[in-house]
Amino acid sequence: MAKKNVAIGFMGTQLDSGLGAGRWEKWRPTVSLVQHEDTLIDRLELFHATKHKSLAQVLAADIANVSPDTVVNLVPMDVADPWDFGEMYGALYDWARGYRFDPVHEQYWAHITTGTHVAQICMFLMVESRFIPGVLLQTAPPKKQQRGSPGSYTLIDLDLSRYDVLAQRFSQAHAEALDFLKSGIHTRNQRFNALIEEIERVAVRSQAPILLTGPTGAGKSHLARRMYELKKSRHQVQGEFVEVNCATLRGDSAASTLFGHKKGAFTGAASERAGLLRTAHQGVLFLDEIGELGLDEQAMLLKAVEEKRFLPMGSDREVSSDFELIAGTNRDLRVDVAQGRFREDLFARINLWAYTLPGLAQRPEDIEPHVDHLLARAAAQSGRAVRFNVEAKARYLQFARSGEALWRGNFRDLLASVTRMATLADGGRISTSLVDAEIQRLRWLWQPQEGARASTVDLDAVLPAGSASTLDLFDRLQLEAVIRVCREASTLSDAGRRLFDQSRAQRTVINDADRLRKYLLKFGLSWETVRQSM
Structure with a gap:
């Protein structure tokens, strides 16, 4: 069974006006809705201001004259300022919330040719947000050579998923x-x-x-x-x-x-x-x-x-x-x-x-595309293309993705590394010997400075008062070693990756930082308190 057509719209105090016989000679948008022989409007919800009730009644009578099967419901809608967006939207919203829509048996067409521009915008928003579960209806007057015609109408569905090109x-x-x-x-x-x-x-x-x-x-x-x-x-x-x-x-x-x-x-x-x-x-x-x-x-x-x-x-x-x-x-x-x-x-x-934002060492699979990007950027700046030899690139990426590569400065370290190799590359080619030299340079860069690592850790100064004395020797030695690594590392993730460098490969979900955080928490410690105790 076909659904009933329900039109919803504002009465146009100018376009729909007219009380004398001459009104039938002009195109009136709301009346034109029911003048199309191939389309039946079963019901019309017509909004109007109370002061224009007499015009609305004439309009309803004219519609009944043209289309006796169309039920016209005159809906008073008074707003202090029809050009005030907040007032107009609120009035439409209140009406829609109280209206009993029946999408299973009816389809709704929101007429946007009449009413103020603000009313038309609000009607658009009500349909776009699905407070009115229907489509927009736009009517247009007949062309000069089609005098006496009801004009044309267009249905506009705001469900963009139906428009593949737009999607x-x-x-x-x-x-x-x-x-x-x-x-x-x-x-x-x-x-x-x-x-x-x-x-x-x-x-x-x-x-x-x-x-x-x-x-x-x-x-x-x-x-x-x-x-x-x-x-x-x-x-x-x-x-x-x-x-x-x-x-x-x-x-x-x-x-x-x-x-x-x-x-x-x-x-x-x-x-x-x-x-x-x-x-x-x-x-x-x-x-x-x-x-x-x-x-x-x-x-x-x-x-x-x-x-x-x-x-x-x-x-x-x-x-x-x-x-x-x-x-x-x-x-x-x-x-x-x-x-x-x-x-x-x-x-x-x-x-x-x-x-x-994860650090570079936490995104090893992203190192290669970043290297390619940095080389392309260097070529654009210098006008000199630089590329890796196949073996050289494989060797560099193997090191860069390994646990040995700390990337403490993250992308700043990577930018400096690629810049050095691109600058020193003879003939625009980064060789294996150049990569080996760069790897040695990075190892030196990330090597702890002499004296930076404390030979002992004062657990009494790190742990809550009195708790250090309750630790077994095994726990004490292990915790001291963990704290040394934390003090050397630049981030919690960096420390976790170094501490769990072997067991992490056996896990389906790798979260070194979380494992280390939970270990420290057993002793009432956090990454911040460990770092502050240096």
Whole structure:
């Protein structure tokens, strides 16, 4: 059994108007709906303002005259200002929430030819969000040579999944955005690719703060800038990308650099300063190493993020700046919050979207595409193409992916390594001898400095008071060895990879950092407390 056709629309006080006999000579959009011989409108839900009720009644009578089988329901809908988006959308929303839709037996056509432009937009949004479970209906007047015709109508289905070409275009745009965030590098690490997938969606859909954590050199700053450039390409930001390393801010200069100051606010403040938050107005502010900010600056930043207003130093008048915040850190801010070094309310505010970027050693499958990318970039900059010999590349990648390669500086170390080989390559070829020399250089780079490793570990100074004396000799010696490795390593993952270098190969799921974290927790320790005890 065919579904009934139900049209929903606003009465046009201009297009649908007319009380005399001459009204039948003009094209009226709502009347035209029922004038198509091949289409029956079973019911019409007609919105109108109460003050236009008499016109609505004439319109309903004319429709009954043309199409006796069409039921017309006159629906009073009064809004104080029909050009106010909030009022109009609210009125339509309230009607839709109370209407008994029956999609099994009826199909709904939302007429968008009549009504104010605001009403048409609201009708579009109601259909797009599926509050009205139907399609859009657009009518058009007849051409001059078709006088007396009801004109034409078009049904527009907003379910984009039904339009393969459009779906492919959206898919292509999504793929291009992912490729852009990864700088065109075809990364293979599943965890990293999934992380970038979500970051892309958040970057283009949200203006909320984003927190990027990860070791130094993992690419936090680079990713933050790419996110900004992606937003700017979508016209979501108009201002600048402003980056500041909070670890370089100390004393009065910290608040002055970020929030600005008035002339004479402190010794040396010879002139007024706007501050970086105001520089980032309508743009993106990237605060790298945000955990290094002092507690006073954290409190000021919280107000600026929440209210878009703050007080420059020495001023009694607030200023405003509407910026989007991306924060970066190589610290576990949860620990800093627990120990009182980072404000809990600020952490809660910037932790809505939090992502941990894995270090290079945690993405061994991505080393090869990064090497290829860096060589291509070096060739573009120097105008001189450089390539590996087959054996040389295999030897370099074997070392680079092994547990021996610590990559403490992450991508900075890799960039330096590739740059050295590309510069020294004779004839544009990186040979095995050049690779061997580079591997020796990296081993030297990552070798602990003389005296850096403590010969003994004072467990009494590391463990909670009195607990060291309760340990068996076996546990004491093992824990001392683990702490030495932790002090030498650059990250928790780095230490875990070195400690579990053999057993990790026998596991289907590798999470060296989690294994080490749980081991330390048995003794009431964390990575941070071990590192701070050095």
